[in-house]
Amino acid sequence: MPTDFLQLAGKTVLVTGVANRKSVAWHIAEQLSQADCRVLFSVRSDARREQIAPLVEKKLGGSPDDILVCDVEHEDQIVRLAEQVAERCDQLDGLVHSIAFADYEDGMKPFHETSKRAMLRTFDISCYSLVSLSNALKHQLAKDASVVTITISTTRMASENYGFMAPIKAALDSSLAFLAKSFSNFSEIRFNGVAAGLLKTSASAGIPGYVDSYLFAEQATLRHRAVSTAEVASTAVFLLSPRSAGINTQRIVVDAGMETNYFDADIVRRHLEGS
Incomplete structure (x- = not known):
């Protein structure tokens, strides 16, 4: 007889950031639904709502x-989101923050030439939105709810084509500890991150040179096979579940061992032979 191992049946989770069926957020929603968990969605625009x-x-x-609409650049929309969630359920057992946006309207530039406008807008959408959403939803979140954000496997690898996004993600990672500490004054709500390796998503496809980086990452994993979006989603679903109750303020890296394998002998040999 099947058992509810993750203990998610009957719970309700708000998932933000679904763009299409390739999104990490969508894979999370699918797995939650398979566990008999109710899923509410928050998307950026009416057009996106119609798409999904x-x-x-x-x-x-x-x-x-x-499917609710909330552009996190606008505080009034975040407040409205909290009101709409309260109309649809008694409480939220989880929140998935899968929102990332980089303002590259000025084109790709060396990091030291990043404009203040681009940096602050990117921080607002990709990092501060976690703080703002958590605060707005604090009365809807169950006392033992789980908040999970999607981040990246490393913010110390200065990938030029990723621009200023990695420092923003570093701030997002740091926010987990401060949010958990702050919320511990009135709850046991946990804040964790899933730090994903390179994935095939629509968002990543827009990063210049991403395909080459993805192909290298696939070679560098210990299994020589890229991380799948479903694998990242599975980790997020575990963190959303009561089974992960003892995990707080952590970032779990899901990169198939890539960070340990940059000096793989075959990769080094091929590079030197080709140089």
Whole structure:
């Protein structure tokens, strides 16, 4: 007889940031639904809501009424989101923050030439949104709820084509500890991050030179096979579940061992032979 190992059945989780079926957020929503967990969605625009509504209905059997619109650049929309969530459920057992945006309107430049405008806008959307959403939803979140953000496997690798996004993600990672400490004054709400290796998503496809980096990362994993979006989602779902109750303020790296394997003998040999 099947058992509810993750103990997610009957719970409700708000998932932000679904763009399409390739999104980490979508894979998380699918796995939550398979565990008999109710999923509410928050997307950036009405257009995005219309795009994913058929997916939610067909794949999850969900209702378009559970897809809410919130552009996190606007504080009033975050407040409205909290009100709409309260209208739809008594409490949230989890929150997935899968929101990232880099303002590259000025083009790719050396890091020291990053404009203040681009840096602050990116910080607002990609990092501060976690703080703002958590604060707005604090009365909806259960006393033992789990908040999970999607981050990157390392913020210390100065990848030129990633621009100023890694420092923003570093701030996001640091925010986990401060949010957990702050929330511990009135709850046992946990804050953790899933630090993903390179993935095939629509968002990553927009990063200049990403395909080459992805192919290298695939070679560098210990299994010589890239990390899948579903694997990242599975880690997030575990962190959302009561089974991870003892884990707080952590970032779990999901990179198939890539960070230990940069000096793999075959990779080094091929590089030297080709140089």
